Amino acid sequence: MFWAALLDFFCIPFIVFISFMIILSAVNKSVGVRRAYVKLLLKIFEFGRLSIESAAKERQKLVGDTIFNNSQERKLDEINLSFCKKTGRTIPTTNGNTLISRDSVLLPTSNEPAASDIESPPKDEEMRFNLEKCLDYIKAGVESIIEDEVTSRFEAEELKSWNLLTRTNRHYEFISWKITLIWMTGFAVRYFILMPLRVFVCFVGVYVAVVANSLVAMIPFEFLRHPCADLSFKITFRIMTRSLSAVITFHNTEYKPKGSGFCVANHTSPLDVAILSTDCTFSLIGQRHGGFLGLLQRALARASPHIWFERGEARDRHAVAERLKQHVSNPNNPPILIFPEGTCINNTSVMQFKKGSFEVGGVIYPVAIKYDPRFGDAFWNSSKYSMMQYLYMMMTSWAIVCDVWYLPPMYRQEGESAIDFANRVKSVIAKQGGLVDLVWDGQLKRMKPKKEWRELQQVEFAKRLKGD
Known part of the structure; x- marks a missing residue:
């Protein structure tokens, strides 16, 4: 009897709380708990930052400014070099800024050149070597080896201050007993309270x-089925985003996508779909999957x-374009x-847009998404x-906060060509989101550069050696 009473004592409030939260998420309402939680986290992060700075100042007094700075710089260099040797990657940068300030020497143009447009390299007898003319070109090549603009966009975004979550080599959690206590409490809250609760709510969202x-799908009347489908679509993703303690702020809602067309956004995470779908109904496009994603795809498609x-059909550009035209019409x-x-790009940049959706025609609704990395790194390094x-890392983060x-x-x-149109839309999204606008194709992380790009570099190098 005692254990049954104890179980009822804990289960009934839990069930009531979960039901209340799911109902609020379904109707897209909030009582302000998540935003208050985010404000509390910001105060804790600020306290941690001040504690780290005070600890560093005390250490400087004990060791001496010069010795301390030199040792810390050497230690940081050793850590960075060790990281590069182990992973074969370049050093990650902060907020999209590069470690090297370089001038662009030659970048691929928006219109891919035809093979006939590329000049053949000059013959040996016509070559007049002028090494001085190409020193800046060689310098740019060395800088790209040290830190290229592509690889650094697929590493986790670094933070200006510690958020009691990011893994570092500095062991900030042990600089004082107060920080240690806060860190241990946060660990217990995230793994033993938030994560089980979030997993349960996520499964409820899939079930819904x-x-x-x-x-x-069983409603026979089309005029009634459409609004019900819109409502079920939004409710599904509202519950799922609540399972991540998501705090989403929408701006300029008067430009919300309406009617057929294309909603185009920068891509940081699979969560982008869920976040945008809490406020607007979309038709999703993608490859068929199995497992968890496949279950969700089949449910939505009903x-x-x-x-x-x-997979094979997705590679047929003509078949994809035809399906898109039929949908937009x-x-x-x-x-x-x-x-x-x-x-997915690491929340610092926008990379090359594929031209396919810009060739079909119709209206384009641009959307910019920017995550706040202080509460959790939303970037998915697939x-x-x-x-x-x-999903495990997202469930154990503090929260997902984005604009x-x-x-x-x-x-x-x-x-206007489809490529120029795509670049124009990309530029607008990058400017609004405070992201770096890059010309490089994001698929370079998986494949080698195109032959035409390499030939452009070879022709440019030959011209400089010749002295042109």
Whole structure:
């Protein structure tokens, strides 16, 4: 009897709390607990920063400024060199800033050159070596070896101050007993309270998605099925984002995507889909998956017009373009949510947009997404972590805090190529999100540069050696 009473004492409030939270998320309301939680975290982070700075000043007094600075710089260099040797990667940078300030010598143009447009290298007898003319070119090459602009975009974004979460080599959690106590308390809260609660709410969200979309699919009247499908779509992702303690701030809601077309956004994480879908209904596009993602895809497809491709079909650009045109031509369909980068970038930059969705025609709704890295690193390094590992890291983070900016709709201008249009949209998104606008293709992390790009560099180098 005692244990039954004790179990009821804990279970009933827990069930009531979970039910209340799910109902609030379904109707997109909040009582302010998450935002108060985020403000409390900021105060704790600030206290940690001040404690670290005071500890560093005390150590400087004991050891001496010169000796301390030199030893710390050597230690940092040793750590960075060790990191590079072990991983074969360049040193990560902070907030998209590079360690090297370089001038661009030659970058790939927006319009890929044809093979006939590339000049053949001059013959040996016509070559006049002028090494001085190409020293800056050689310097740029060495700088790219030390730190290229692509690899650093696929490493975790570094923070200006410790957030009691990021793994470092400095062991900040042991500089004082107060910081140690806060760190241990935070560890216990994240792993033993927040994570089980978040996992449970996430499974509830998947269950709601399966049941709600199955019920909507059985509605025979189209005029009633559409609003019910929109509601079930939003409720599904609202519950899932609440499972991550997500705090999302939407700006410029008057530009929210409406009607058919393409919603184009920068890509940092698979969570981008869930975050945008809490405020607007989209048609999703992507490859068919198995497991957890496959279950969610099949559930959503029962009630909404989503576009899922088999792996082989997705490689057929004409088939993809035809499916997109058919979808956009129907004004009753919701806008298609697309991430033209094709891969996740580490929340500091926007890389080359693929031109496919900009060739189809129709309106483009640009959206900029920027995460606050102080509460958790939302970037998914797919070459390092599996989907389940990534979800585990998100479930054990403090929270997911981000800003979303809706931008005015954009149209392809007369005589404008699809590549130029894609670059124009990319520039607008980068500027609004405070991101670095890069010309490089994000797929360079998986494949070698195109032959045309290498030939451009060879021709440029030959011209400089010749003295042109």
